[in-house]
Amino acid sequence: MSQPATRTSRIVAQYRRYLDASDSLEFFRTVNESYTVETLLTLLRRGDHESRRASALALSMVGDVRAAEALGHRLCDRDRGVRLMADDAFRAILVRDAAPSHHQNLLQVMHLNDGGEFAAALTPAMVLVQQAPRYAEAHHQLAIAYLGLQEYASADCAFRNCLWQCRFHYLAWSGLADCRRAFGDQREALKHLHRAIAICPDFESARIQARAIRRSLNRNPPTH
Template sequence: MTTPLVRTTRLTIAYRRYLTSANSPEFAAEVDQYYSPATLASLLHRGDVEMRRAAALSLGMLGDRFSIDALGHALSDPDRGVRLASDDSFRALLVRDAAPRHHQQLLQVMHLNDGGECAAALAPAMILVDHARRYSEAHHQLAICWQGLENYRQAEVSYRACLWHCRYHYLAWQGFARCRMMDRDYGGAIAALRRCLDICPDVENARVQIRVLQRRLRQSDV
């Protein structure tokens, strides 16, 4: 009995070469020669594990705004390697999903927010949202500004806007849950955190938050 022939795709060959060399430009150029973002998105869902990992990695380099949903869906892939690669690519595309000048403005806002300078980040974040209303990450960063300034009502509005443009933005679901917690809507916070985990099961601190909130609900019922 003969062994069935296993066909190795160009994508898989390029991925194996990348794992050895870590040469990202070479990998991207090789994949770009044969695969469109739409094809990579399709392979991300119907390929074997190795191919799905390769497709997730490729989309972070070659994908466009239409690749974000495919990567968001893959955040709950059964394989952890696919989930991790999808998460990296998902976040990269969220940041790049705008014109270059808006991208640079977002990076400035993110830098300020990361440094806890939410007051300084607020004005440029509001300007960015006004100029690029469909830019989901801009809404997310504006929500972080409002939350850092303890204006939870405005933060919730911005988180909702972010999720309107990107329903897979699990960090926005987690931020939205924090706003519900501040309003003592523990049931609403738990629902948002469960949505976060449905999208990305690896957010372990969301599970911890759910257990804390469930205890608070039980105590409030006593």
């Protein structure tokens, strides 16, 4: 068996070839033949910055739900390239973490939500979470539909169900903040945004929202 250093240098070499040629199919083929998910997770945790980038990219292609937490930790990696690769992999794994039919149904719901067709997305999203109750992204998309329909209590519940399945889902933390703001609870919204930013420091829209809430709270301090 190859020593860790050898395996690390090999994946870095494959990663560099991928950057030069942009041949994702070749990178996928070589990674799939040479590495297990467990080995990639070890490199993600312990490798240098190039190894961490390469393993995050590989996990975006071959990883499964076992990688979600490790990738969640890397969303705040000290290296920005690792953070970006980890974010792409994290989202990819959340979307495909289901049976093929459920995955296809999720993509349909996501398309409707992305187009602002929240009423049309609601029923298939509800069916999907009933069929696949551990599918974190299904709960997230259901929450988005509820939020778009201004059904804030139901959205709040669905965002929390998403986070119960995946605590690193920073978009769900941001969604909870939207619900809290709709309820007039600015301080709780700010806490949720801070949680999202702690998970993903590059989440700029959450930073903008947090600054706006802090300014509002400073202008209107609570009275006793």
